[in-house]
Structures are given as C-alpha cells and as structure tokens.
Amino acid sequence: NAGVTxxxxxxxxxxxxxxxxxxxxxxxxxxxxxxxxxxxxGLRLIHYSVGAGITDQGEVPNGYNVSRSTTEDFPLRLLSxxxxxxxVYFCASSYDLDKTGNFQYEQYFGPGTRLTVT
Amino acid sequence: AQKVTQAQTEISVxxxxxxxLDCVYETRDTTYYLFWYKQPPSxxxxxxxxxxxxxxxxxxxxxxxxxxxxxxSSFNFTITASQVVDSAVYFCALSEVGAGSYQLTFxxxxxxxxxx
Numbered sequence: 135n136a137g138v139t140x141x142x143x144x145x146x147x148x149x150x151x152x153x154x155x156x157x158x159x160x161x162x163x164x165x166x167x168x169x170x171x172x173x174x175x176g177l178r179l180i181h182y183s184v185g186a187g188i189t190d191q192g193e194v195p196n197g198y199n200v201s202r203s204t205t206e207d208f209p210l211r212l213l214s215x216x217x218x219x220x221x222v223y224f225c226a227s228s229y230d231l232d233k234t235g236n237f238q239y240e241q242y243f244g245p246g247t248r249l250t251v252t
Numbered sequence: 253a254q255k256v257t258q259a260q261t262e263i264s265v266x267x268x269x270x271x272x273l274d275c276v277y278e279t280r281d282t283t284y285y286l287f288w289y290k291q292p293p294s295x296x297x298x299x300x301x302x303x304x305x306x307x308x309x310x311x312x313x314x315x316x317x318x319x320x321x322x323x324x325s326s327f328n329f330t331i332t333a334s335q336v337v338d339s340a341v342y343f344c345a346l347s348e349v350g351a352g353s354y355q356l357t358f359x360x361x362x363x364x365x366x367x368x
Contacts, residue, residue, distance in 0.1 A: 167355060174261075176343060176358035192355065224297065226356075239285055239304075241347075241356060243297040 136160050138244035140225050146250045147215040155210040155247050157225030163242070165228045166208040170194065170221040171246075177224060183208055215251045223247045254279045256346050258359035265334050266367050273329040273362045275344030281305075286320065286327045287345040287356065297343075303327065334366045 141156045159166065167182040169192075179192030183202040197219060199211040208227075212219060225244040255278040265271045277286065288300040301311060303320050311318045315332045331338055341363045345356040 169356075169358075174360060176256075176258075176360040177345075177356070178358070179355050182355055222295065239302065239347075241287065241299070241302075243289075243299075245296050248295075 138225055138227050138242050140223075140244035140247050142247060143245065144248050146252065147212070148252055149215060149217060151212075151215050153212050153215065155212075155223055155225075155249070157208045157210065157244060158206050159208075159227040159242070160206065161227060161229070161242070162205060163227035163229040164205070165230075166202065167192070167226045167228075168198070168200065168208070168210045169224045169226065170219075171224060172221050180210065180223075212249075217251045219249065220251045221249060223249060254281075254284075254346050254348055254357045256344050256357055256359035258342075258344055258362050260362045261360070262363045262365070264365045264367060267336060268333050270330060270332050271334055271364065273331075273342050273344075273364065275327045275329065275359060277325050277327065277344070277346045279325075279346060279348055281348040283348075285347040287343075287347070288318065288327075288329050289343045289345065291341040291343065291361070293340070300329075300342075331364075334364075336366050336368050339364060339366045 138159045164185050168180040169177040171177045178194050180198050181200040183189045186202050186205050189200050202208050224246050226241055228241045257276045284305045286303045290298040308320050317330045319328045341361045343361045344359045347356050
C-alpha cells in the first residue's frame, strides 16, 4: 500500500490563479479530510468527506472546493488563489471498521503540499 | 464545540532531561479519541498514540508515556531521557466520534528543542 499520497509537494501560484491539490489513498478508507497548517495555528480542517459523493465543510472552507467521485480520490481546488492561502496542506484518510467488523480508528496523513501564493 | 489547548508554545531541555508536554481538551461528547502527533523538521506528521475516552489507563512506549485524566480533561505526554532526535513540534488532537466523520481538532502545537 502506498498509503495517502499528495501531489504536488511544492507549488507557487500567483494571486488569482486556480489549481487543484491531489490526494489519493489506496486503503479503501471511507473518510477523507483536508487540513491546512499555518505557523502557530496547528492544523485546521478545511473540508471532509464521509464517502464517495458526500462532502461537507470544516472550520475554514472559504476559497476551497472539494468533490469525492471515487473512494480513492479527494482533490482540493483553489478557485482564485490569495496570499492568505499560503500554507502547508495535509490530506488525511481514516476508517472505523476493520475487515472483521470490529471498530477501529486510525488516521493516516499524507506528506503534505507546501503552497505559496505571491 | 471541541477545543484543544497546548499552553506551552516552546520548550527547551538539555539532552537526557525528562519533559512533559501538556494537553487540555474540551468536548461535550462522552465518546471521543485523543491523539498525539510528532512533526519533525522534515514536516510529515508522525502518529504517536490514540486513546479512546473509555480507556484511562496510562500508557508507556519506550521513553514515551501518556497520562490521561478525564477528571481534569488532560492528556499529557512525557518523554523520559530526552534525545536530540525528539526535537520536533508535537500536536495533541481530539476527535468526536459522534459526528461520524472523525474530524480532528488540533492544538496549536508545542515546539520541543532538545539541546545536546
């Protein structure tokens, strides 16, 4: 298993540009999330999904769009990049039941994407 | 609403000293999970421990130990005989299971510097 993968690792955008941060997991997890990390702020939830076709907003959703057309992928779209979106972005996936139906709970994080908006 | 407070922004210790990182949380749920993550200078998030709200047993893993006290809503993390490789930012996080989506609320992190 590759776990949670994110691309790109680094990105520089100009104000007003749009782009998509990619996130994929190969563990068949139901739950996926996007967080952003800013200095001194910890990680804050942007959007999350409880399954294919279902998404919802987190704490800081403005300026971002998500969709979940498959279990594996959960891309994050920046509609019109702003300097305030300069941050490190982490994707995470999790599940609650293992193959035998026992309750488990693990959170797996991707390696992060460092985005700079100038 | 849930909240996690890590009051210590930065801590410096000399190698081999013991250090405790504090974590205080707020939640209305009776079922929740608490986590600690380590973020070394390389930037990735390294999972250290998960504890559910029904298990108040303290846990020890090598030089690491965790003290979970529901009565004070605290989940403190102690590193014994610290090493330079322990230098990192440590995050405490809370997840309320009731939401069904296992979203994490993070504290702002404690930066630990271990001086040789």
